[in-house]
Amino acid sequence: MNLDTRLDGRPRLDRRFPATLMAWRNLSRNRLRSTLAALGIVIGVFAIATLGVFGNVLQLSATDSLGDLGTQVVVSPNPEAGVETLTSRDLQEISRATAGKGTAVPLYTDRAVVTGPGTRTGASLYGTADPRPLFEADRGTIPASHRQGALVGSEVATRLGVGVGGVVEVDGTRYRVLAVLAESEGISPVSPDNAVVLPERAFGADGYDQVVIEARSGEAATDVARTLDTRLNVRTERVVVFEFGRILEQIGEFFALLNGFLLGLGAVSLLVAGVSIFNVMLMSTAERRGEIGVLRAVGVQKRDVLRTLLVEAALLGLVGGAVGAVLSVLTVFALWWATPIELAVVLVARNAGAVLVAFGFGVVVSLLSGLYPAWKAASERPAEALRG
Template sequence: MAELDGSGDAIAGTGGTAESANAAVDSGLTKRLARRFPAASLAIRNLSRQRLRAGLAALGIVIGVFAVVTLGMLGTALQTAALAELGGLGNQVIVSPADGGDALGPRELAAIEQAAAGGGTVVPLKSGGGAVSGPDGQSFAQLYGTSQPAALFGVGGVPDYLRQGAVVGDDLAEGLGARVGSTIEIEGNRYRVVAVIDSEGTFSPIRPESAVVLPPGEFVTDDYTQVVVQADSADDARAIADGVRDRLNAGEERVSVLSLTSVLSRITEFFALLNGFLLAVAGISLVVAGVSIFNVMLMTVSERRGEIGVLRAVGIHRTEVLRTLLVEATLLGVGGGALGTVLGAGVVVGIALNTRLPLDAVFVPTNGLVALGAFGFGVLIALVGGLYPAYRAAWEPPVESLRG
C-alpha cells in the first residue's frame, strides 16, 4: 500500500509539474504579447477591471450595429428579390395601335423589328375571345395568337415555337379539367394541349392564367392587335421604345408605346429611399451608443486621474496614455461591432429560412458591404466617443492629475 501511495504521489507530482509548465508557457506568451503590444495589453487589463461598465458600453454598440445590419440587409434583400421577380417585366416594350386604330399591319411590324434589331425579341400578338370546352367543363377565355409563346411568357415547359396545338393557362386548365395531351374545343375546332402555363412564375402584359395561346394562322385576320418586344436589358428596352416612336410617330401618332422600364425604375428608387430611411433610423441607435461610450470613458478617466498622473510622473509620455485609452474605446467598438454584425446577419438569414424571402437575395455583395460598413461605423463611433476623454486625460498636467 505504501508503494501504491508513493506511486500516486509521484503521479500527482507529475501532473503538478505539467500544470506549472503550461502556466509558465501561458505566462511567457502573455509577457511577449504585452511587450509587443503594450497599449493593447494595458487596455485589456483596464477593461477587465471594470467589466460591468465596459459590458454595458459595448452593449450599446451591439444594439446599434445589430439594428443597422438587420434593417440594411433586409432592405437590400427585399429590393434584390423584387427586382429579380420584376426584371423580365421591366425589359418589355408593348406597342399597340394609337387611339382610333384597331390593328398593326406589316409596315408597323417591320418598323418595330428594325428598332429592336440586335436588342430584343419581337413577339407579334393576335387576340380575341371565345368559349373553350374541355373534358370537365366550359369557360370563356382570352385567345392569343403567336408562334413564340416562350419568348412572351419566359417560363419553362412552354414551347419556343408553336406550330400546332394550344398552350393553356393553369387556372383555365384546372377549370376545364385539361392537362398536357388533353383536347379542348374552340368554336368547333379541336386543339391538343401541348403545354400549361405556370402563371406564378410568369410576368406578361396579358393574363396568362386564363388565356389560350394558338398559332397565329388559326385567326382569320392577318393584322396584329399588339406587339410585345422582350428586350435583352433595361437599356435596350429604352432604346427600342425610342426607336419605335421615331419611326412610327414622327409625323403623327400611329402607335402607343409603353416601356415598363420606367415603372421598374420607380420601384428601384422607392427601395433606395426605404433603405436610406431604415439605415438612418438604425444609425441613430449607433450615435446613442457613441454617447454611452463617451460617458463611460469620461467616468473612467475621472476615476483614474491619480493613476494617470503617476504614469506621467514616472516618465510615460502623453501619447502612450492617449494610445492606451483610445485602444480601450476601440476594443469596445470591435467587440460590440463584431457581435452585433453576427447577430444581425443571423437574424436576417433566419427570416429568409422561415419566409418566402429567397436566401440568395440575402447573400449578395451589397449585403456584405452593409455588414462591413455597420461594423466599421460601430468601431468609428466608439473611437470618436473615447477621443475627447482620452485627449483630456493625456494632456492634463501630472500635478493636476495627482491632486485628483
Template sequence: MASRNLTRTKVRSVLAALGIVIGVVAIASLGMLGASLRQQATQDLGSIGDQLVVYPSSDSGEYEPLTDREVREIERVATGATVVPLRRQQHSVSFGRQESHMSVYRMAKPGAPYSANMGRVPDPLRSGALVGSETAEQFDLEPGNTIAVNGSTYRVRAVLEEQSSYSPVDPNDAIILPFDHSNRNYSQVIVEAASGQDANATAMSIKGQLNQRERTVSVFEMSSYTEQINSFFGFLNVFLLGVGSISLLVAGVSILNVMLMSTVERREEIGVLRAVGFQKRDVLKIMLTEAALLGVFGGVVGTVLSVGIGALVANVAIQDPSIVLDASNLQYLALAFGFGVGTSVLSGLYPAWKAANEHPVEALRG
C-alpha cells in the same frame, strides 16, 4: 493596459459594447434585408428589361388596332430583335362542367417569350391551345385534354411555366390560341431585343418610323420597371440605414458616459501615470484604445449575429438564406462594423482628451 482596464469593469464594458452590438445588427440586418429584396425583385424581372410593348396610340380618342402593315414595319425596324404580334380577347372557356370567362391571347410565335412546364410549345403555333399555370390548376388540365373556347374545341398542347407578374403579357390565368386568319388586327406587339441598350435604341427607331406623320403607336419600355424598383429600394435602403444608425448614436452616448465615468474614477491612476513620465498623447492613446476595443468587440459580435439574423430573414422572405453572403450584402456588414468602431472612437474622444489634460498634481489629489 487598455484591455486590462476594460476587464476591471466587465459589467460596465459589456453593457457599453451591447449598444454597439445592437447598432451593428440593426444597420447590417436592415441593409441586407433591403438589398436582398431588391435582388429578388430584379431576379423576378429576369430579362424583362430587354422587352418593349408596342400598342396603338389613343391620343386621338379612338382605338385603332395595329395592322399587318404596321407589324411588318416594326419587324423591319427592329433588326435583330424577336417580334411577337398578338391579339387579346375575352372569351368563355369550359372544360367538362367547369366554365369561366378569361383572357385569350392569339399569337403565332409563343415559343419566343414562353416555355412549357408540361408538353411542348410549338413555334409557330398553328393548332391547339397553350394554357397558363393558373388556368391549368383551375381546370385541372394537362397536355392532351380538350377545352372549349367560345364554342370551338382545342387540344391542349402545353402547360406554360409560371410567368413573372411584371411580364408584358401575363398568360398565367389565360389561354394562348393560334391566329384566326379572318382577323389579322393586333392589340399589341412584344419586341424582345438582345439587351436593354438595344431595346432603348429599337424603341426610338419604332417611334421615329411609325409616328412620322401622326402618333400611330406608343412604346412602353419594360426597363422602366427595373428603374422604378432600383429607385424604390435605393430610397428604402437609405431609410433603413438611417433607422439603424439611430441605435448606434444611442450606443455612442452610452460609451461617452462610460468613458467619462471611467475618467472620473481613475483620476488618481491617471495622475500617477503622468507623474512617472507618461505624456498627454500616451494617456490619450490608452483611452482611445479602450474605446476602440469596445467598438471592435461590439462590431465582431454584431457582425456574427447579423449574418445569422440576415440568413433567417432571407429564408423567410425569399427562401434563400445564402443570399446574405452575396457581395452586395457583405458590404453592409463591413459598413456596420466600421460605423460601430468609428462611433466608439468618436465617443471616446472627449473623455480621452479630458483625461489627457488632467494636471498631474490635481489628479493625484483625487
C-alpha cells in the same frame, strides 16, 4: 504600474504591458459599465447590418421576381389618337428597329369563354404564329410555327380538367391541346396562367392588337423603344411604346430610398451607443484622475496616456461591433430558413459589405466617442490631477 526608461532617461509604459493589455485591464475594473457601453455598440451595429441586409434582400427578391421584365417592350395602338390596330407598315418599322436586337412577336388579344369536358371558364385569348419567345411549356411541346391546336394555361387546364391531347372549344371551334403552359414566375406583358393561345387564323381582325418585343438586353430594349417612338410617332402619338425597364428603375429608386431610411434608423441607435461610450470614458478618466496624474508626474508621455485611453474605446467598439455583426449574420440566415427567400439572394457581396460597413462604423463611432475624454485626461497638468 510598471515603467521602463527611454533612451533620453525619461520613463515610459513597460513594454511587457502594451497599451492594449493595459486598456483591457482598465475596462475589466468595472465590467458592468464596460459591458453596457459595449452593448450599445452591439445594438447599433446589429441594427445597421440587419436593416441594410434586409433592404438588399427585399430589393434583390423583388428584382428576381420580375424575371426578364427589363428586356421587354410592348407596342400597342393608341385609341385616343383613333388608332385601333397596328398596321402592316407599323410591323415593318418594328421589324427594322428590332433587327439584331431582339424578337418581335405580334399578337391578337381577346377574351372568351372556353369549354372543356363538362365545364367552362373565362380566359384570355392570344393569337400568334410564333409563341415560343413568350411562352414555355410545362407539358407537351410548343410548335415553332403555330398553325393549329391550342396552348392552354395552367389555371385554365386545371379548371377545365384537360391535359395534352385533350380538346377545348372556343367560340364554337374545337382545338386539340398541344401543350399546357408553365406557370408564370413574375410579371409579364402576357398572362400565361389564364390564357389560351390559338393560331392567328382563329382571329378575323385585319391588324394586330399589340407587339411584344423580347430584347437581348436592357440597353437594347431602351434603344428599340426610343427608335420606335421616333419612327412611329412622327406627327401624332399613334402608338404607345412602353418599356418595362422603367418599372425596374422605379422599383430601384424606391428600394434605394427604403434602404437609406432603414440605415438611418440603425445609425441613430449607433449614435446613442456613441454617447454611452462617451459617458463611460468621461467617468472612467475622472475616477482615474489621480492615477493618470502619477503617470504624468513620473514622466510618462502624453501620447502614451492618450494611446491607452483610445485603445480602451477601440476595444469597446471592436468587441461590440464583432458581436453585433455575428448576431446580424445569424438573424439573416434565420430569416432565410424561416421564409421562402432564396439563398442566392442572401449570399451576395453587397450583404457582406453591409455587415462590414456596420462593423467599421461601430469602431469609428467608439473611437470618436473616446477621443475627447482621452485628450482631456492626457492634457491635464500632473499637479492638478494629483490634487484631485
